[in-house]
Amino acid sequence: MMTPIRIGTRGSALAMTQTTSVAERVGDLAESSYELVRVRTEGDVLKGSLSQIGGTGVFVAALREAVLQERCDLAVHSLKDLPTLPAPGLTLAAVPEREDVRDALCARDGLTLATLPDGARVGTGSPRRAAQLRAARPGIEVVDIRGNVDTRLGRVAGLVSGAPGDLDAVVLAAAGLRRLGREKAITELVDPAVMLPAPGQGALAVECRESESAPGLREALTSYDHGSTRLAVTAERAVLWRLEAGCSAPIGALARVQGDELALEAVVCSLDGRSILRLNRTAPVGDADAASQLGHDLADELLAAGAAGIAPLTT
Known part of the structure; x- marks a missing residue:
């Protein structure tokens, strides 16, 4: 491939980190250079809870449109954000090997889910996490939050210097924290027996046009696909x-x-x-x-x- 592979991504630090890791690997496999194309999605613009603004699919539509309009060759998503119905004209070309599937508690003073005091305020933007938190610890208060990883970590008392620190803990995906090098913020990796993850959590999705025929690209994506991960998330x-x-x-x-x-x-x-x-x-x-x-x-x-x-x- 003579021209660079254009890879669409959201502009958040996590999205950029995830997309860069995909781009480097696909570029190596296709023996091609790459360029990242930032795409602003509705989820980056709209405020309010995810359930109010249309669910996590709001992070996907603009990226898909960019690929269909040939402004990008590929789009990289967090797989848990991808709607279950395929987009006409696109195909899920690769699902790389999955990261840690678990949810992670990031709490003040090294607290765990078991040692958080009754009345503790725990932040999450996920109804799935909120429900399982309430089931595991009925005495805590679950607070709905939005924002990127560092914004959410800043809500925890004492975790980020100069940040608000109005919560006792937040729950985030372990995979995202690891990809951003924020593992030190994790005070507990929550056992799936207590909190089952979202479908596709920890995995990435690489979409391209069904008609994509650039020399070497489809072969590279096929090689990049991780069979066990794809079966699991399917x-x-x-x-x-x-x-x-x-x-x-x-x-x-x-x-x-x-x-x-x-x-x-x-x-x-x-x-x-x-x-x-x-x-x-x-x-x-x-x-x-x-x-x-x-x-x-x-x-x-x-x-x-x-x-x-x-x-x-x-x-």
Whole structure:
């Protein structure tokens, strides 16, 4: 490829870091240079909670449009932000190997979820995290917050010098903290047994045009794709699709390849954390269609067990 690969990204520090890591690897595989194209999305402009402004899909639409309009060759997303329905004209060309899937508590004074005092104020912008926090620790106060990683860390008392420090803790994705080199802020990696992550959490998504035919690029993306990660996130996202739930619904899902089996666990929560339905299912490792079927089957079990009466599912 003679011309640089143009890779679309949001402008946040985390997005730029994630996209740069993808760009370097794809560039190496395609034996090409690259350039980053910053795209401002609705999620970067609109205020309010994610549920009010349209869910995490608001971070994706403008990037997809940039690829379709050929202003970019690729777009890099956090996979958990990607709507479950594909965009016409685009394909999910690569899912790189996943980072840590867990949620991370970043608290004052080294506190953990168990040692936070009753009445502690814990910040998150995720209904899924909020519901599971309330279930695990009914005595704490969950505060809805927005902002980038450093803004959120600054809300925790004593974590960032000169920052407001009006909260006792925040919960963020461990993967994002690691990618930004903010691991020291983590006081506890929350066990998935306590807090199941969002479908696709810790993974990245690389989209390109279905018609993309630049020499070496599609081959590079195929090589970059990580098979076990793709199977896992395919199963997780199939749960969301079958439940007709959006990215910001109080639903967690985690799949893992364990030997010759794909194990999937999912949770549906009421917003107040008082009702939680958690089920698991396994299937032989197969292709993406088999992974999707596993997700659909588990979602059907959740619905049969009353999931629709627990959480607001329809988008």
